Amino acid sequence: MFFVAGATGNVGSQVVRKLSESGVGVKAQTRSSTGGKVAELQRLPGVEIVACDLMDKAGLAEALQGVKAVFLVCGNAKEQAQMEINVIDAAVAAGCTYLVENGTHAGYTNKDSPVEFGRHHWEIEEHLAKSAGAMKWTVLHANWFMSNHLGDIFGTLPNGAIVYPLKPEDKAQLVDPRDVGDIAAQMLLDSDPSKYHGLHLMISGPDVLTWSQIAALYTEELGRPIEMATCSEPEWVAAAIKGSGFEHWLAEAAAHNFKVIRDGGFLHTTSPQLLALAPPRRTMKEWIAEWAPRSPPPPAAQ
Numbered sequence: 001m002f003f004v005a006g007a008t009g010n011v012g013s014q015v016v017r018k019l020s021e022s023g024v025g026v027k028a029q030t031r032s033s034t035g036g037k038v039a040e041l042q043r044l045p046g047v048e049i050v051a052c053d054l055m056d057k058a059g060l061a062e063a064l065q066g067v068k069a070v071f072l073v074c075g076n077a078k079e080q081a082q083m084e085i086n087v088i089d090a091a092v093a094a095g096c097t098y099l100v101e102n103g104t105h106a107g108y109t110n111k112d113s114p115v116e117f118g119r120h121h122w123e124i125e126e127h128l129a130k131s132a133g134a135m136k137w138t139v140l141h142a143n144w145f146m147s148n149h150l151g152d153i154f155g156t157l158p159n160g161a162i163v164y165p166l167k168p169e170d171k172a173q174l175v176d177p178r179d180v181g182d183i184a185a186q187m188l189l190d191s192d193p194s195k196y197h198g199l200h201l202m203i204s205g206p207d208v209l210t211w212s213q214i215a216a217l218y219t220e221e222l223g224r225p226i227e228m229a230t231c232s233e234p235e236w237v238a239a240a241i242k243g244s245g246f247e248h249w250l251a252e253a254a255a256h257n258f259k260v261i262r263d264g265g266f267l268h269t270t271s272p273q274l275l276a277l278a279p280p281r282r283t284m285k286e287w288i289a290e291w292a293p294r295s296p297p298p299p300a301a302q
């Protein structure tokens with residue numbers, strides 16, 4: 001039996017899908033037992049929905065009984081460190097043999113990070129390394145998710161632009177979070193995950209793209225001109241709060257990614273072990289072909 005925390009999210013839902021496809025039993029954790037994403041997971045063979053808040057230690061202790069391996073991801077939240085630490089402690093107490101944790105950008109995962117969720121991830125990873133006991137573990141550090149575009153630009157696409165505090169020539173090796181999920185599932189299913197024990201592994205998508213190339217892909221897919229426009233970081237933060245509903249602290253923290261991109265920090269490749277296991281294959285072109293048609297139309301067509 002496997003346990004996936006954060007099962008309704010971008011990465012967790014793919015881990016559940018892949019584990020289900022391989023024929024094993026999966027406990028899929030979510031705070032709510034209703035909603036479209038839960039219903040989708042519920043339809044998968046071998047999947048049991050576990051409705052439990054990650055702050056509920058007793059609920060987690062019960063849910064982790066009989067579980068062999070755990071995938072741990074949680075959306076960025078003020079309580080993220082405590083929530084993930086609760087899962088780690090429950091997994092150790094239940095005698096789980098392996099846990100894969102979804103980290104964030106390794107470059108800003110530290111105690112004094114300017115990025116608040118970078119400090120949360122540091123606390124989680126410190127706890128994991130110190131408290132895992134006999135349980136084996138691995139931390140994954142993925143590149144910027146392609147799915148960030150859903151929150152970031154769908155408000156500006158109708159006006160013919162993607163708008164970031166970046167130059168058109170800035171570039172990154174963005175990854176589809178489903179590729180991260182594919183890798184994590186393969187690791188959990190491995191007959192000897194001890195070869196990944198204690199490792200911090202990197203994951204990036206298959207292509208390096210500039211922001212102007214990304215705009216060109218939107219242009220091609222939507223059949224109308226989409227330009228790459230530059231805004232200031234405070235403008236992006238304000239738009240993320242007003243347009244996409246980010247909490248203020250999270251918008252400020254997420255905006256730090258643009259400095260990392262400008263400095264080339266998102267040009268890392270995937271760790272060789274993971275390239276051998278399940279190489280990330282979903283391209284930005286494919287992601288845009290899948291998602292751009294769902295974006296709102298330009299005002300004239302509304």
Ligand SMILES: NC(=O)c1ccc[n+]([C@@H]2O[C@H](COP(=O)([O-])OP(=O)(O)OC[C@H]3O[C@@H](n4cnc5c(N)ncnc54)[C@H](OP(=O)(O)O)[C@@H]3O)[C@@H](O)[C@H]2O)c1
Binds near residue numbers: 010054077103148
């Ligand atoms: N975005 C990126 O570019 C990027 C890149 C690398 C790493 N990361 C890291 O990846 C993680 C996010 O992964 P993801 O996109 O798969 O996650 P997600 O979809 O944002 O969230 C995963 C799940 O977390 C659960 N959750 C529980 N408590 C929560 C709370 N208080 N606030 C928000 N969600 C909560 C939610 O499930 P229920 O509502 O069903 O309970 C949600 O579906 C973060 O830790 C982030 O630092 C992100």
